[in-house]
Amino acid sequence: MRADILRAAKSEFAKKGLAGTSVKDIADRIQTSRRMIFYYFGDKEGLYRKVLEDAYSSIRQAEMELHLDGLDPLEALKRLVEFTFDHHWRNSDFIRLVMGENIHDGHYMKQIKSMHETNTKVIDQLTRICNAGKKEGRFREDIEPLQLHWEISALSFFNVSNKATFSINFGDELYTDEGQAALRARIVDCVLCSVTPKT
Amino acid sequence: MRADILRAAKSEFAKKGLAGTSVKDIADRIQTSRRMIFYYFGDKEGLYRKVLEDAYSSIRQAEMELHLDGLDPLEALKRLVEFTFDHHWRNSDFIRLVMGENIHDGHYMKQIKSMHETNTKVIDQLTRICNAGKKEGRFREDIEPLQLHWEISALSFFNVSNKATFSINFGDELYTDEGQAALRARIVDCVLCSVTPKT
DNA sequence: ACTGCATTGTACCGTTTAGTTAATTTATTT
DNA sequence: AAATAAATTAACTAAACGGTACAATGCAGT
Numbered sequence: 119m120r121a122d123i124l125r126a127a128k129s130e131f132a133k134k135g136l137a138g139t140s141v142k143d144i145a146d147r148i149q150t151s152r153r154m155i156f157y158y159f160g161d162k163e164g165l166y167r168k169v170l171e172d173a174y175s176s177i178r179q180a181e182m183e184l185h186l187d188g189l190d191p192l193e194a195l196k197r198l199v200e201f202t203f204d205h206h207w208r209n210s211d212f213i214r215l216v217m218g219e220n221i222h223d224g225h226y227m228k229q230i231k232s233m234h235e236t237n238t239k240v241i242d243q244l245t246r247i248c249n250a251g252k253k254e255g256r257f258r259e260d261i262e263p264l265q266l267h268w269e270i271s272a273l274s275f276f277n278v279s280n281k282a283t284f285s286i287n288f289g290d291e292l293y294t295d296e297g298q299a300a301l302r303a304r305i306v307d308c309v310l311c312s313v314t315p316k317t
Numbered sequence: 318m319r320a321d322i323l324r325a326a327k328s329e330f331a332k333k334g335l336a337g338t339s340v341k342d343i344a345d346r347i348q349t350s351r352r353m354i355f356y357y358f359g360d361k362e363g364l365y366r367k368v369l370e371d372a373y374s375s376i377r378q379a380e381m382e383l384h385l386d387g388l389d390p391l392e393a394l395k396r397l398v399e400f401t402f403d404h405h406w407r408n409s410d411f412i413r414l415v416m417g418e419n420i421h422d423g424h425y426m427k428q429i430k431s432m433h434e435t436n437t438k439v440i441d442q443l444t445r446i447c448n449a450g451k452k453e454g455r456f457r458e459d460i461e462p463l464q465l466h467w468e469i470s471a472l473s474f475f476n477v478s479n480k481a482t483f484s485i486n487f488g489d490e491l492y493t494d495e496g497q498a499a500l501r502a503r504i505v506d507c508v509l510c511s512v513t514p515k516t
Numbered sequence: 517a518c519t520g521c522a523t524t525g526t527a528c529c530g531t532t533t534a535g536t537t538a539a540t541t542t543a544t545t546t
Numbered sequence: 547a548a549a550t551a552a553a554t555t556a557a558c559t560a561a562a563c564g565g566t567a568c569a570a571t572g573c574a575g576t
Contacts, residue, residue, distance in 0.1 A: 119553080135420055137337030140533065151555065156535065158553095216482055217416050221334055224481035237486040265503055268483065268491060272475035273468070280474065282423035283415055284467065287436040292467055304464055308511040312503075316510075318523085339563065350525065355565065517576105524571070532563070542553070 120158050122148045127155075128169045132211035135218045136166050136226075163226070170219065171230050173212045178236040180205065186243065191251035192310060198247070199270050199306050206274040207298075213278045241267060251313065258315045266313065273305045319357050321347045326354075327368045331410035334417045335365050335425075362425070369418065370429050372411045377435040379404065385442065390450035391509060397446070398469050398505050405473040406497075412477045440466060450512065457514045465512065472504045 126147040130139045141162055145152045159165035184201055186194040206213055219227050227233065244263040251257030281293060291297050325346040329338045340361055344351045358364035383400055385393040405412055418426050426432065443462040450456030480492060490496050 133420075135334055135336060135417075137334060138420075141535090142533080152534085153536090153556085154554070162534065214420060216479070217420055220479055220481045221332075221337075221413060221416055222481075224485045227482055227485050233486060241487065262499075264487060264491060265500060267487070268475075268500070269472070269504070269507065271479070271483075272472050275479065276467075276471035276475050279478070280415070280419055280470070282419045282421075283426055284470075286423045286426050287432060288440065288463060288466070292463060300461075301464060301467065304511075305468070308468065308507060311510045311515075312507040340565090341563080351564085352524070352526085352566095356523075361564065519574100519576080521574085522572090524569105526569085527567090529566075530564095533561080534559105535561105536559075537557090538555105539557105540553100540555070543551085545550070546548085 119150065119154065123150070123155055123158060123165070124169060124172060127165050128173060128211055128215070131166060131169055131218065132214035136162075136222070141165075167226050167229060170215055170226055171232065173215050174227075174230065175232060175236070177205075177209060177212050178240075182236075182239060184243075187246060191247050191254060192256060192314075194247045195251070195313065196306055196310060198244070199274075199309050200302065202270050202274045203277065203302050203305065206278050210278050213275060216275075217279050248313075255315070257313050261313050266309070269312070270309060273308070277301065318349065318353065322349070322354055322357060322364070323368060323371060326364050327372060327410055327414070330365060330368055330417065331413035335362075335421070366425050366428060369414055369425055370431065372414050373426075373429065374431060374435070376404075376408060376411050377439075381435075381438060383442075386445060390446050390453065391455060391513075393446045394450070394512065395505055395509060397443070398473075398508050399501065401469050401473045402476065402501050402504065405477050409477050412474060415474075416478055447512075454514070456512050460512050465508070468511070469508060472507070476500065 123144065127139075127144045130144050130147065133139075134143075141152045141155050144165075145155060155162075155165060159168060181201075184198065186197060189197070219225075241263055244267050248257055248261055248263050248266065252259055252261070277298075285293055292301055322343065326338075326343045329343050329346065332338075333342075340351045340354050343364075344354060354361075354364060358367060380400075383397065385396060388396070418424075440462055443466050447456055447460055447462050447465065451458055451460070476497075484492055491500055
């Protein structure tokens with residue numbers, strides 16, 4: 119039951135945000151009463167926090183299952199970009215939760231402490247790739263792992279977060295199967311190119 | 318008065334979204350009553366639509382004031398990227414409104430018809446730059462203006478939209494003055510590099 | 517002074533909302 | 547089988563909400 123509520127809540131919060139979702143909406147999706155939500159999670163915000171926390175930890179867990187160490191640095195980076203792009207696409211609910219959090223200036227995310235630890239791992243991984251690449255002279259010396267992560271995130275995140283408005287404004291040719299494949303190839307190219315020394 | 322309401326509403330909707338903002342919130346910000354909002358805009362959604370429409374048209378108008386035709390194509394592209402990056406940064410309310418719209422799957426933006434026309438202008442401008450660059454052999458032949466616009470938007474948009482969560486997760490070193498300057502230089506580099514033929 | 521119109525204030529309505537009280541059923545332990 | 551704890555239901559509260567009815571005000575033109 120608790121798990122059912124969490125699942126339904128994640129979907130509802132992702133679709134309509136914290137304020138836009140009523141506890142009734144969530145209760146009606148599954149076969150339960152509003153009361154149960156308060157029983158398990160105290161209040162609406164408590165549920166929201168739990169949804170957010172779970173979403174983050176499950177995402178980060180999946181991200182850690184890539185083993186890129188030992189690979190050719192450029193190949194490792196390529197795989198990381200491709201994975202991030204695909205992963206964001208597959209987890210649009212998570213993306214939407216993050217969008218909501220940003221509208222709240224991350225107010226609720228600040229309260230989740232488990233965050234900082236897992237996030238440093240992502241940067242560590244990228245740092246190892248960068249160091250390996252620099253040692254081989256195939257990465258520019260001035261590449262900052264954090265900036266690189268920002269760049270990969272931006273391209274992968276925006277693809278999902280702004281799908282609706284971008285499609286309305288410019289048509290959905292970038293959101294067909296072919297369009298997405300082309301975009302994916304393009305951002306891989308773009309990221310790899312940007313770390314490569316200019317002869 | 319009408320203008321006051323629009324200004325206050327824009328700020329409130331940007332900060333808390335459509336559902337998160339009450340008509341009272343808006344009325345209290347300026348010296349007026351809820352009644353006036355309904356008088357001028359019919360209902361809350363009507364006000365929201367108007368805010369959205371105005372925000373978009375004023376943004377697009379500013380974007381059009383760049384005259385890049387005739388410039389060196391790479392220089393033109395560089396200026397466009399820099400402008401977009403700065404412009405998004407300066408107009409964070411607009412960014413937040415777009416974020417909100419994406420959470421609603423662009424439901425309200427679909428109803429604004431003035432959109433498609435202004436948006437094609439952005440792409441046309443980029444198409445001219447690309448064509449000039451290709452003619453001189455300084456742009457890759459396979460560069461798609463729409464993809465390029467997507468790329469520039471993604472990097473500039475994400476920088477603002479995800480400032481809160483990114484800072485929480487990875488520290489705010491990218492959001493200091495120096496960090497932003499470095500980021501700006503980096504994405505210019507990245508975009509220019511990605512359109513340049515490899516040899 | 518009168519008319520017409522845009523603007524504002526007040527009071528109200530019905531609905532939805534988050535959250536609670538308390539009783540009841542179900543499951544678990546002793 | 548009794549006792550105890552966990553899970554669930556139903557009815558309720560109080561406040562906030564979007565929206566409306568209607569009267570009142572101010573101000574132009576005639």
